[in-house]
Amino acid sequence: MSEAVATDGRHPVDTPMAPGPSLLFGLQHVLSMYAGVVAVPIIIGGALKLPPGDQFYLVSAALFMAGVATLVQTIGFWKFGARQPIVQGTSFVAVSSMLAIAGKNQGHEGLQIIYGALIISGLVGLVLAPVFTQLLRFFPEVVTGTVITMIGLSLIPVGVGWAAGGVGSESFGQPKNYALAFITLLIVVLIYRFLPGFFGRIAIILGLTLGTLVAIPMGMADFSTIGDAKTFQVPMPFHFGTPQFETSAIISLVICMLVIMVEATADILALGEITGKPADRETVANGLRADTGSTALAAVFNGFSLSAFAQNVGLVAITGIRSRYVVAYGGGILILLGLLPKLGAAIAAVPMPVLGGAGLVLFGTVAASGIRTLKEVDFSGNANIVIVATSLAFGMLPIVQRGAYEHFPSWFRTIFDSGITSAAICAILMNILFNIIGRKEQEEGPVFSYGPGIGTITDEDEARLYRSHGHNEKPLTKDNGINSGH
Template identity: 55%
Template sequence: MSTHNRNDAVAQTKKSRVASARPEDERLPLGSTIAYGLQHVLTMYGGIIAPPLIIGSAAGLDQGEIGILITACLFMGGLATILQTVGVRWFGSQLPLVQGVSFAGVATMGAIVTSGGGLPAIFGSVIVASLVGLLIAPVFATVIRFFPPVVTGAVITTIGLTLIPVAAMWAMGGDPGADDYGSPANLALAGGTFVVVLLLSKVGVGAVSRLSILLAIVVGTVVAALFGMVDFSAVGDGPFVALPTPFAFGLPTFEIAAIVSMLIVILVTLTETTADILAVGEIVGTKVDAKRIAAGLRADMLSSAVSPVFGSFTQSAFAQNVGLVAISGVRSRFVVTAGGVVLVVLGLLPVLGRAVAAIPAPVLGGAGIVLFGTVAASGIRTLAKVDYRGNMNLIIVASAIGIGMLPIAAPDIYAEMPDWFRTIFDSGISSSAVVAILLNILFNHLRAGNSTGPSVMAAAPPRAVREDQLDALQEGDAFVGGRLVDADGNEVPVVRPGH
């Protein structure tokens, strides 16, 4: 082989490697990786500590014991995130997904606690249900063919819309029982943070624009401190270093009713994580197949099964961080791995966790408006790819989003329904996914019984005429009986392509 041909072959090999490289495998400088990872942690911190706060309070734990729950959730969330992003054989989607305690099981776990089972019954049910979820993950992942854009677009849009109330709650102060909840000062702080995000996003410096969320949170916290709206007094309370203690709340117990209830939660978690994997894959612009979904679900279930050993609960992907990937444009999974390392450190150093927890909720709310709105916008972008002509895709989207928004618009709508029903449909994400999948199967896979004529719910095909075609028409031209005639009734010949 000549030197010229050899060089061409080497260049071609390099080009093919670049072409085959996945966007999520990009490696950034260490400083940028850590900064972007910290941005992910700040975005989801409030969400990851909320479940242990709620469940710990329901279990009657004191502040010190609740603190142990929180550090355990941070520690396990970090390990789960590292497993999900780095990946090992059979485990981990290798996508930029942050893992943390799933909200899907909060109501069920609260019911288990109040029924007398206590935390040990929760831990036992999570272990058993997660192991079952681990076994069925490959089967569950085969539903990828039932997730075309009409389904994923509707679910991604619903994910963003269901998160907007979280941003609103943060913007108002985070605690509905507080005296200043919804005060003008809180809303002004949230609005100011929102404006800073927009201004920094407009800056021509790429690094500043991509770090706009993190920088806006820092700016918002500094402004809040100047006005006395930040309380750092609790940062020094408690231990500086704390190692997670296995079975700190006692050995798990295994109650049939609790396990059955938690199995429903696991099915919901599998559905939500599948939706998040598809959403982030769409945003990153990478291929997501059944094999990759199965690996992501296995990581979810393995992390969930191990979590109770250290005092944590079911793990799942955090939807709000999907929005951060979309708005920052940073698609590297190793950035999220760095965020996982930060979470592990926070779990080992409670003093750092308490410092992050001091960030005012309105600051997070201002940033959350942009983050969560971006998720919805990504879903709308996916829905723009859907063909609505002569089919029922329009009603699929309408029904999925409508059903998904019901528990958001009326949180008590299913209050009188059975617990298993509420576990599924109280989550706008899971209910939207269930409806979208079932209707897509009904109308697009089970074609038997479909009307041969267009349904009244089908979108009419759009009509358009090119501008150059209009320029060829003259005053008085008209179509009569399928023929183009001029003002005098003479037929205008139509020249067909190729003639």
């Protein structure tokens, strides 16, 4: 089925596609996020000095739980799942905190402490999920556009690291890595230019496949790990022992969970803008329940914290495939990869530079989507241009200057070492300062740029944000008390 609205009036997000294209587009989602999913268990497993067998187990468990969480997020279960085309993967937000735990506790004991803290942090987030929806009215276009742009900008360095060969690799930064990445990027661009339609929509998967084929004669493709992986493996609860509940670890990972929830909220709102089906409070709350509940469940089955993957937001934007059922196919593929480690090892054989070449297109598309959202914002006065400029600068700080906050407290670093979270917090607070409590009826003279009028939260936004079950308040608009401090 095409991406047009179905004859029964369903939105493209809720419209299934034929199994063949769904499988292909779902695989494309998996390929674009695979490296991010397996990176965290490999990093943590190495820090804990686990043997190779245990590390393979962690990778399989991470893939399996990412698939389960993706199905919950896309298909939905009761009040769990945003029912958007969201791919869930292992979050990097908690990596630094988990590494700190691993530095004090090695082997299985370290994993037990990590999993105990993840279970508690996931449950805390699950309880707080409905409260987070109260923040939704503070996410107008000037905030969501800024955050979407920041998501793309913060991911570009990741793509550059992949293109260079993967941070920490012996060949990092060598010209051959950049050459392979450029060839992959060029393949993707040429497909978009000369093969529109169906082939254009699978340009990423074609680029990854052809890029890997190019890597073989260059001696840059390694398929040896396929033979070392097991044929079949089912993740079992508490495989590494009973969780331990250590107070300091719990506090650290609860803070990380709050950061993940901010990022997840931004991703859900971004997808709402990209798909043309704006997210309301119920959608955000259900998405956060899936995020946090899946994290608690993942800890039981030897996975790590889960969150929406921003790179897949870019894939939705660049392909135009908005059906959540397509992403559900990707969730099924992730579960299969978790059960069949040899298949997972085959996907992992895609060279890092190839992923980097495709990733640069994807991540740049996310930033472009944010800019497209920002074009709906009025920039005639000072308010919105200052909000965007300051938030992007604040978000870029930890990206362009690594270690900028190394002398700050650990709780501060946990929050603000993420450019996405830094920009989101700054944009929200400045929007409150300029457009809510500090808003003036008269227009200001433009200082930084010229536009048609002062930027505000539109009446349509207010009506959407206040539309929920049992909510009888009149939507807040310019004409019914915006200056009352309500």
